Every structure is written in C-alpha cells, then in structure tokens.
Amino acid sequence: xxxxxxxxxxxxxxxxxxxxxxxxxxxxxxxxxxxxxxxxxxxxxxxxxxxxxxxxxxxxxxxxxxxxxxxxxxxxxxxxxxxxxxxxxxxxxxxxxxxxxxxxxxxxxxxxxxxxxxxxxxxxxxxxxxxxxxxxxxxxxxxxxxxxxxxxxxxxxxxxxxxxxxxxxxxxxxxxxxxxxxxxxxxxxxxxxxxxxxxxxxxxxxxxxxxxxxxxxxxxxxxxxxxxxxxxxxxxxxxxxxxxxxxxxxxxxxxxxxxxxxxxxxxxxxxxxxxxxxxxxxxxxxxxxxxxxxxxxxxxxxxxxxxxxxxxxxxxxxxxxxxxxxxxxxxxxxxxxxxxxxxxxxxxxxxxxxxxxxxxxxxxxxxxxxxxxxxxxxxxxxxxxxxxxxxxxxxxxxxxxxxxxxxxxxxxxxxxxxxxxxxxxxxxxxx
Amino acid sequence: xxxxxxxxxxxxxxxxxxxxxxxxxxxxxxxxxxxxxxxxxxxxxxxxxxxxxxxxxxxxxxxxxxxxxxxxxxxxxxxxxxxxxxxxxxxxxxxxxxxxxxxxxxxxxxxxxxxxxxxxxxxxxxxxxxxxxxxxxxxxxxxxxxxxxxxxxxxxxxxxxxxxxxxxxxxxxxxxxxxxxxxxxxxxxxxxxxxxxxxxxxxxxxxxxxxxxxxxxxxxxxxxxxxxxxxxxxxxxxxxxxxxxxxxxxxxxxxxxxxxxxxxxxxxxxxxxxxxxxxxxxxxxxxxxxxxxxxxxxxxxxxxxxxxxxxxxxxxxxxxxxxxxxxxxxxxxxxxxxxxxxxxxxxxxxxxxxxxxxxxxxxxxxxxxxxxxxxxxxxxxxxxxxxxxxxxxxxxxxxxxxxxxxxxxxxxxxxxxxxxxxxxxxxxxxxxxxxxxxxxxxxxxxxxxxxxxxxxxxxxxxxxxxxxxxxxxxxxxxxxxxxxxxxxxxxxxxxxxxxxxxxxxxxxxxxxxxxxxxxxxxxxxxxxxxxxxxxx
Numbered sequence: 001x002x003x004x005x006x007x008x009x010x011x012x013x014x015x016x017x018x019x020x021x022x023x024x025x026x027x028x029x030x031x032x033x034x035x036x037x038x039x040x041x042x043x044x045x046x047x048x049x050x051x052x053x054x055x056x057x058x059x060x061x062x063x064x065x066x067x068x069x070x071x072x073x074x075x076x077x078x079x080x081x082x083x084x085x086x087x088x089x090x091x092x093x094x095x096x097x098x099x100x101x102x103x104x105x106x107x108x109x110x111x112x113x114x115x116x117x118x119x120x121x122x123x124x125x126x127x128x129x130x131x132x133x134x135x136x137x138x139x140x141x142x143x144x145x146x147x148x149x150x151x152x153x154x155x156x157x158x159x160x161x162x163x164x165x166x167x168x169x170x171x172x173x174x175x176x177x178x179x180x181x182x183x184x185x186x187x188x189x190x191x192x193x194x195x196x197x198x199x200x201x202x203x204x205x206x207x208x209x210x211x212x213x214x215x216x217x218x219x220x221x222x223x224x225x226x227x228x229x230x231x232x233x234x235x236x237x238x239x240x241x242x243x244x245x246x247x248x249x250x251x252x253x254x255x256x257x258x259x260x261x262x263x264x265x266x267x268x269x270x271x272x273x274x275x276x277x278x279x280x281x282x283x284x285x286x287x288x289x290x291x292x293x294x295x296x297x298x299x300x301x302x303x304x305x306x307x308x309x310x311x312x313x314x315x316x317x318x319x320x321x322x323x324x325x326x327x328x329x330x331x332x333x334x335x336x337x338x339x340x341x342x343x344x345x346x347x348x349x350x351x352x353x354x355x356x357x358x359x360x361x362x363x364x365x366x367x368x369x370x371x372x373x374x375x376x377x378x379x380x381x382x383x384x385x386x387x388x389x390x391x392x393x394x395x396x397x398x399x400x401x402x403x404x405x406x407x408x409x410x411x412x413x414x415x416x417x418x419x420x421x422x423x424x425x426x427x428x429x430x431x
Numbered sequence: 432x433x434x435x436x437x438x439x440x441x442x443x444x445x446x447x448x449x450x451x452x453x454x455x456x457x458x459x460x461x462x463x464x465x466x467x468x469x470x471x472x473x474x475x476x477x478x479x480x481x482x483x484x485x486x487x488x489x490x491x492x493x494x495x496x497x498x499x500x501x502x503x504x505x506x507x508x509x510x511x512x513x514x515x516x517x518x519x520x521x522x523x524x525x526x527x528x529x530x531x532x533x534x535x536x537x538x539x540x541x542x543x544x545x546x547x548x549x550x551x552x553x554x555x556x557x558x559x560x561x562x563x564x565x566x567x568x569x570x571x572x573x574x575x576x577x578x579x580x581x582x583x584x585x586x587x588x589x590x591x592x593x594x595x596x597x598x599x600x601x602x603x604x605x606x607x608x609x610x611x612x613x614x615x616x617x618x619x620x621x622x623x624x625x626x627x628x629x630x631x632x633x634x635x636x637x638x639x640x641x642x643x644x645x646x647x648x649x650x651x652x653x654x655x656x657x658x659x660x661x662x663x664x665x666x667x668x669x670x671x672x673x674x675x676x677x678x679x680x681x682x683x684x685x686x687x688x689x690x691x692x693x694x695x696x697x698x699x700x701x702x703x704x705x706x707x708x709x710x711x712x713x714x715x716x717x718x719x720x721x722x723x724x725x726x727x728x729x730x731x732x733x734x735x736x737x738x739x740x741x742x743x744x745x746x747x748x749x750x751x752x753x754x755x756x757x758x759x760x761x762x763x764x765x766x767x768x769x770x771x772x773x774x775x776x777x778x779x780x781x782x783x784x785x786x787x788x789x790x791x792x793x794x795x796x797x798x799x800x801x802x803x804x805x806x807x808x809x810x811x812x813x814x815x816x817x818x819x820x821x822x823x824x825x826x827x828x829x830x831x832x833x834x835x836x837x838x839x840x841x842x843x844x845x846x847x848x849x850x851x852x853x854x855x856x857x858x859x860x861x862x863x864x865x866x867x868x869x870x871x872x873x874x875x876x877x878x879x880x881x882x883x884x885x886x887x888x889x890x891x892x893x894x895x896x897x898x899x900x901x902x903x904x905x906x907x908x909x910x911x912x913x914x915x916x917x918x919x920x921x922x923x924x925x926x927x928x929x930x931x932x933x934x935x936x937x938x939x940x941x942x943x944x945x946x947x948x949x950x951x952x953x954x955x956x957x958x959x960x961x962x963x964x965x966x967x
Contacts, residue, residue, distance in 0.1 A: 001473050001569070002547070003466045004494045007554055013503045014523045020611065021520030050528075060518055061623050061932035063898050063917075063925055070923030071863045075887040077789065078780020079858040079874055087868035088860075115524035116531065 021058075022121065028053040029117070033125040037272070038265060041301050042251070043287060045272045046279065049122045052114035129412040130273060148237040157234030166233035174231060180224040181217040189214045247282040247336040247368075249275060250325070252318045254343040255291035255309050263375040264305055267342035270373050270415050274340050277419065282336060288325055292318035294348075298325060313346045315389065319358045332366040339363070341372045345387025352392040359396060364404060371418045372406040448765060453758040460761050462557035469493065472562050476570060479753045480746065484827045486574040489548040489588065493569060496551050501537050502527055504551060508729075509541045511549060512595040514602035514721070516618055539771075542568035544576040544732070546588040559764040563771060566750040571743030578835045579738070581731035591728060597644050598721045605714050617715045620936035621701060621722035626897050628701035628726035644717075651713055689907070696901040699723070700915070700937070703902050709911060710942030719940070734893050737839040741795015745803075745830070748772060748796065778855065794855070798842075801851050802830055812849060839891035847884045849875070859886045864922065898925055899952075911943040918952045924959055925949065931961060938965040 012018075022029060032051035040049075082088075117125075153166055193210040196203065251271045253259070259267075271287075278285045289304040290296055293311030296318040322339065330337060347355070364370060374390055393406050407418040458472050473491075480486045496504070506523035507513035530537060539560060543549040550568045552561055576582050587594075605614045621628075697703040701723040705716045732739065751768050754760045760768075778793035779785040802820075805813045806829050809821035820829045833846060858874040859882055873879035873886070889895055904914035915937070917925060930947070938945040942965055949959040 001470065001491045001493065003469060004492060005466070006494045006496045006500060006551075009496075009500065011499060013500070014506045014519060016515045017506060017517060017520030018523060019520070020515060020517035020615070021524065024517045024615075058521055059932060060619075061929045061936070062626055063624075063900060063933050064929050065896075065898055065923045066926040069864050070919075071861065071921040072923070073859060073861050073872070073886045074890055075789075075857055075859045075883055076781035077778055077855040077857055078782065078786075079856040080780075082858055082871045082874060084871055084874055084879065086871040088871070089868045090862075113521070113525070115528045 024057050025053055025055045028055040028057075030125055030128075033117070033122060034129075036122075037126065037269065040272075042268065042271045042275050043279075043285070045123075045126065045276055046119065047122070048117055048119045050114060050116045052112060054112050058113060126269075126272075130269065130416050147240060149240040151236050151238040153233045154236040155232065155234070157236065161234040161237075163233045163235050167227065167231050170231035170233060171227045174228060175224065175226070178224050179220070180226075181221050186214070186217055186221065189217060245282050245336060246284040246286070246334070247278050247338060248286040248288060248326075248330045249278055250322050250337070250339040251287060251289050251304065252322065252339065252341040252343075253289075253291050253304065254293075254313055254315075254346070255304075255307065256293050256313050256346070257308050257310060258313075258344050258346060259308070259375070263342075263344060266375045266409055266412065266415070267373070268305060269412055270342060270371075270409070270418070271340055273415060273419065274338065274371065278338060286330070286335075288322075290318050290321050290325070292321070296321040312348060313343075314351050315341075315343065315347045316351050316354045316358055319355060319363060323358070323362055326366065336368050337366055338368050339370045341370070342375055343372075343389060344376060345374045345389045347388045347392075349388060352388055355389075356392055356396065359404075364396075367403060369403045369405070372404075373409045373415065373418055374406070375409050448762065448769075449752050449756055451758050452756050455758045455761070457761045457764070458754070458759045459558050459562075459764070462559070464556075464558040464561050468558065469561055469565065472558075473565055473569065475754065475759055476562075476566055476750050479750050480566070480570040480574075483753065484746070484749060485831060486570055486746070487578060488570060488573040489546045489577050491550060491569045491573060492547045493550045493552060493565065495554055497554055498530075498537060501541070501551065501553055502530060504541055505538075509543065510595055511543065511592065512599050514595075514599045514618075515606075516602075516622075517615065518619075518622065540564040540568045542572045542576075543591075544572075544582060544586055544588050544728075545591045546577075548573045548576065548588075549592075557767065559767040560771065562754075562760075562764070563747055563751065563768055566747035567743045570750065571746035572739060574746065575735070575739050575742045575834055578831070579731070579735060579838075580836055581734055581838050585731045586728050594644070594724065598725075601644075601648065601717060601721065605718065609714065614718070616939065617718045618722070620940045621719050623933045623936040624700050624704075624940075625722055625726045627900055628699060628723040629730045630699045630702060630727065631730075631894075644720075648717065690904065693905055693907070695905065696903045696916070698899075698901050700900065700902060701726070703905075704937075704940045707905060707907070708941050709907065711940065715940075730893075731838075734838040734840075737789075737791040737795045737891060738834065738837065738842050739795075740791045741799050742830075742834050744772075744776060744792050744796040745799040748800075780856070794851075797851050797854060798846055798848075799830060799833075801848050802826065802833065802846060805848065810850075816848060817846075840888050840893075843891055844884065844888035847887065849880045852880055852883055857883050857887065859883045895920070903948075913937075913941045913943065913945045915945065915947045917947060917949040919949050919958055920952050922951070922958075931963065934961055934963045935966065938963045941965070 029051060032053050033049070036049045036051065037045070153163055189210065193207065193214055196207050196210055249271075253264070253267055275285065275287065287301075288298060289301055290298050291304055291307075291309075292313070292315065293309045294314045294317065295311070298321060299307075318341075326332065326337060359370070372389075372393055374387065390406075390408070393404075396404055397406055405418050405420075407414060409415055409418075458475055459468055473493075481488070502523060504511070505526050506519045508519075513519060537553065539553060539556060541551040543551075548569065550565070550573075552564050552568075556564060576588060582588070602614060602618075693703075693707060701719050704711070705719040705723065708716075711719075751760065751765070751772075755765045776790070776793045776796045778790045779787075803826040805817055805821050806823050806826040809817075814821045823829065833842060837845065852875040856875060859872045859879070860869050861872045862869045873882035875883060899918040899920065901916050901918070902913065903916040904912075906912050925947075934945055934947055944962065944964050947961040948957055950957055
C-alpha cells in the first residue's frame, strides 16, 4: 500500500472546464451581471456574485423515458398500513407515487442554474461592458495597490540596496572588538623593528620579540576581514498597502422625469467605475448622493437611483448643495474631493451662468476631478443639437483646468473615456 | 460514501457494542492521524480482510486530498484525469454552490476501479473516519472491482488511467488543431448519446488500449503526411466512406445484405456512428470512441450500485467490529464509527420527507448481513427459501460467491429474503396511466414475497431504466437516412423535448436525415415518429 499526499498539488484543476463553461453561457451570464449591477450599491461593486441563468447552451439532453405515461411497477419501503388491492390516489400533477425527481446538475430538462461568480470574473464582465483598456483592468482588479516604503534594515538584500553607513558601522565595531590591527599600528611596529635592528649592539631578544609581534599583527589583519558578510546591512522596503488618505465622491444627478431608468442605469455604471477607481487609491472613500430638480437634496443611494420627482431642472442647486456639504463635513485640506455629475443636459437657461460661476470659481479649485456625463438615447444627439449644459460646460473644458472632463454617453462603453485622463495621469501610472 | 442527514438514533436501537475478546490495545486514540498511523491501521485491517474474510484485492494507493480537490474530482466524474469539457465546469459550479450553501456534504472518499486501486480520502476526516474509509474503499470496493464478473468483462482496471491520459491529451490536441468550438460540438453530441454507447454483450480484448489508441493515431497521422499532396488539396473532397460504383449502388439499395454488412440492428449508437457516419473526420471518430469507452467503463458501476456499496459497507462493518473485538479500537472510536455507519445505512420510508429512493447502502448492507445470518443461524423459513447455503457456516465464502457472480438485478432476485422484505416493509405498486390511483399489487406477506422480490429486481435492471434504442436501417447509398427504432415497453415513450434535442445531436454526427420510430414492444404498432435534419 502506498500513501500519496496530494494536498499540495496545484489547485483548481478544473479551471479550464470552468472557463469553457463561462464562455458557453457568456451571453446569459452577462445579462445576469447587468441585473446584478442594477441591484448592487455603488460601493459594493467590488465582490463576487451569485448569478442564476437560464441557458439553452447549457442543456445536456439525452434519450430519457417520458414521465407520467404508460404503466410502471415499482417497490417502496416503509409500508405501514397498505394491503393488496388498496389504491392511493395520484397527486394532481401526475407525479408517480413518491418518485420525486431532484433537480441535479446532470438531471435532464432543468434549465435554470445558479452558481457563484468570483470577484474577478464579475469585474471582468463589468469591465467588458465598459470596454476598459487592459492595463486599467489589471490595475483595478489588483486588490493590493501599494507602494514601497522604508522599513528599517535587513541582513540580506540586493547589492543595490546596500546601506553603506550601517555596514561600515558594523564593520568598525567588529574590528574594534576583535582588535584588528590598523595600518598605523603595523607601520609603527615596523618602524620600531627597523630601529631595533639598526641599533648596536643588536639586542637579539628584542628584535625577535618585535618580529613575532609584527608577524602576529599581520596575521590578525589577514584573518579578520575589513568587511565581513556579517556586517552587511541593506535598506529594507515594505509594500505599504495604500496611501493613507481619504476621499469623498459626490454623485450629482438630475432626478427629473426625463431621466429614464436606462439613463440612470448608465449613470450608475459611471459612478461605480469612479468608486472602484477611488477605492484603489484611498483608504477611505465616502460617497455623497445629491439629486436635484429645481431644488437639491442629499439622499441615500436607494432614493437616488429609484425615485423620480417632478419639477424643473436647476443644476446650480445641486452645486450649491455640494458646496454646503463640503463646507460642513469635508474640508478640502483633509479630503480629496471628486465629483461626478450625470444629467440629460436640460437646465433652465437662466441658470447656466450661475453654474459656470460656481464651477470655475468655487468647485473646480477644491476638486481633484470633476467628471460630467450627458446621458442620452442614441437617436437624440445624432444631430448637432447641443444641450444647454453641454454648450455651457464646453467653454469650461476649453478654458479650464485639467481636472474637468465631460463626455456624451449612449452606451456603457462610452463611459471610460471620461476618466481617461484621470486613470492615466493622476492615478494608474503613478500607482 | 455520503452520509444522509439523519440522527444516529434512527438505528441506534439495534446497534450494540460487541464484546471484546482481547484486552484493549488501541491502534489509535483521538482524531489526529498521520501517514504512518494509516499504514499501521491498513495493515491491521489486512489481517482481517485478507486473512479472515478471504478478500482478494488490487494493490492500494491512498491519496490524501483537500475539500477543494474533492470538488474537483466530483466534476470529472470522480476520475483523476479527464479531458476538458464545459459540462464538467457546469458540474463543478453546481456542486460548489451546493457545498458552500451547506446543502450537501462531500463524500468521505472516492475510489477508482483501477490497478493499483486509487482511493481518495479527505484530510478533514478524523482518524476513525479514515479507518472507516480505508476499510470501505481500499478493501470493500477494491475486492468488488477485482472480483465481480461485470467489472472483469467490461473494464480494464490496468489500463484505465493510461487511457484517460491518452484521452486528455488527444482532446487537448484536437482543440489546438481544430478549435475548441469544433471539438465541443462533437463532444456535446457524443455525450448526449453516452447512454447509448454501451455494447451490452461485448467482451473487451485484454490489450493495452491506450497504447493501441496511440499507435492507431500515430499511424493515421503518418499516413496523412505521406499522402499529402499540394495538388490533391485543390480537388473537391471525396468522402472516404465506400467508393460505390453506380452499378453496385443500384443493386444494393438498403438490402438485407447491406444491413448485415453494417451489423444492423445495432444497439451501440456511438459505435455505429464511429464506424459508419459518412461525414465525420477521423479525429471526430476518435472522440466518439473515447466517449464510448468511458460509457462502457462506467456501465458495470450502474449495474452494480447496490451490490458494490453493500459489499463495501458490509466489509467496513465487519472489519471495524473485528478490530474492536480484538481491542484495537477505543470505545470512543467505535461509537463515532457507529454514528457514521448508521447514518449511511439509514433508509427513510417512502412517505418520509428525506426519502429519495432506495438507499443502496441500506438495502445492500441489510441483504449481506442477512446472508451472513442465514449461513450461521438459519430459521426454518430460511432453510425453505435458501436451501443452497442456509446453515453452511461459511458466510464469507457464500458472500464472495455472490459478489463475484451477480449484478444488482440477479442478486436481488436470488438473495432477497422474506426477513429483509419484512424489515424494510417493502410493498409493490402499479401505476397505470389511465388509472387515477396507484394500486398496491403485493406487500411483504406470504403471498407477496416473490412478487415484491421480482418487481424490485426488475427495477434494478439497467435495461429497464434506459430506453431500448437500436439502429435498424441506414441507407448509405441512397438518401443516407438513418433509422433508429425505440422498442416501447409498457407504453412509456420517450420524453419529447429531450428526445428531439438529442436527435439533433445524433443528426449532427450522422450528417443526414435521422428518423426515430417508437414501436410498441408487444403489438408492434408504431406509436410515434420523429424526424430531424442536421442543422447547418
């Protein structure tokens, strides 16, 4: 008999099978992920997901006998009361007396199938929709955003990291402790020996003694190294998880009835992506949801995405609200402030100058980044018609700082370009 | 072996610790285990299993794995190697979800019918469980695999691992050369026909199939390379079936002679397609062959579920009890063992919520214990029913004989005793489609014993669980239509939706029109017809 320990064998032997399986059901899984995104909170995008799919592609048919037809004989255990000739009425759905059929993976005919997508698989599908560049995907999926920081010294490391001061200090201490003769000592002894040899009458005993001492010191110098491997000290670096900073993210959205469910859905992905980005860069990320019609209010996420209100559209009210919250809780000195605004481009004409004023004078100076997306149905802006907000903000984009970006979005893949600058300049490259 | 979720109290009434015949000198104490300890326990068990019980086993290889690896093993039908296919990934996702949610516990062990016999055991098991598992799999299942004639006839334990390794590389190679999708299409279709990929009366030749396959494959490639001609490539493809001259085609038709040449009727659909489907490429035929071989390999397991598990359960029960009697197990270990054992052999009644069919562990174990009892202390009833071995005082010999020569169906028919029927309160029912009620036809009484036994035995016959399908006609020279006949028993026709989807797969492999006729077995009347064309 032979016992083999297989526990250390490579794990997930069936990974190849799983990839084939996911590819097979890709369309359905993608739908399921879309639904999942709808029901997830912006801050919860980063995790696995249980999905349930129905897929024709996952059927494994085989020739099986029909149910509820024909004549069958069978034997059951546990008879307590029946005698020959007794009749048991069939259940209305025609199931044959207790021969319950459990749904199982290999059972035929069951189409619905649920399983758990891992965090990576989920994010992949989320990113696929957004058409993120690969480098960005990798960075966003990497759980450990870290940078090296000094963390004392270590006894081993690469030559480039040798710390000379420490090494020499150790070397010196050791040389003193082991009484390694210095050049000067030897020189002095040599001189003394030369003097003794030159003296007459020659004192043989003194010369011999001096020669012995010199020989001894020379040997000591040879055996006791100037720098011993023991002395070496290297600078040590540790990967420190994240800059210990905090950020707040403002989500601004038009809540008037013209924002349909699908437009909100687009906006949600936009917010999710920004949040994902921020969580990679800041230890703590707060989200503030502000929605507005002609007045603005800070609300919870549920109300933010679900509720609609009637009323006009005054964007400056939301900007005012944002400034109020910033003043009240998020001092720009302590917080990195990011803002993401989604709207369908409607605004009271009279309000635009005030918006511009607020943005350029008060908001942009305290913001790290301000991203604006204008969500629209495909057909709506095929013409060159420009919305109020778009034409207003365009000026800002031309004149203003690098921390402002805007984009028209009709489908998820349009979202990423809004962040292109953010992801390339400030963030991903440096991270 | 999985344990049903039951309380140990269900059978505790009849479990009593046996008496010790030797002073306590336990092999182990506590839950911890290591390799040396398993080795010692294995050897101690060998004394009992090989010496006292006379078992005959393949050499064992015990492999310790983690829960995750156990899930991996599940997804590849318990085999250590398997080719890649999405359906295994689906299985894995399904099992994993069920396991994570706690709906299902994992098996304690998986054992593979190979030589040497591979036993997977889980690292989480306590030492008592490891002992139980070793007794169950390394002695019980192992003996059954080696000695049962179904396994001897249909499987080649020496070569299965090599063959799987060949299959895995071959499929991977095909994926590289022809693309994953193309390979998947063929494998999907072959899997759909897997249950029709068994030759029930075939004896396999005892040669090394992996080597043979490999040589065949190499020879084919060499041939392709040698005959490769750049000019020929531009000619229209000719099917390499049989070059048929117009004259001979005219006289052939689909004559009896041609049918005989094709070996019709043929029950092994995959075999027929592999040999005769006009449009398949060679690598596709090889894929069909792989699936067919696996199906053939698993066929004995389907036929002997009850006996196989019964044998293993009986053996572990006997070994653990003997160890205890010899003073090699502590009381604590014995109680832990009895707890697991009794939940494994628990049979809920038909009206119990936990009922999910006959528990093969329970019935198999009960029958074998009963045979043991009949051999040693038979009642008058037993003498009347089993004159051949009642009171022969050789329980292990009698059981070894049964293990070697029977399968579930015949085992039940031969050995199910009135006592076991009474203990299980077995009763037979008849469900007729037009009758609004299910009728009780026999119960566990003097008039009913034989009837109950016959019907239970029938239900273990794999041939009655699978539809009886045969290829009855294939017109290779004319329309190329394939005809499959389903001989309907008891008016049970095929499930329509499944049947049509499966036929689609069949048509894809055949490449032309396929017709399925369902004929009533008794009257010969045609009940249903299906016809499909392969989708482009």
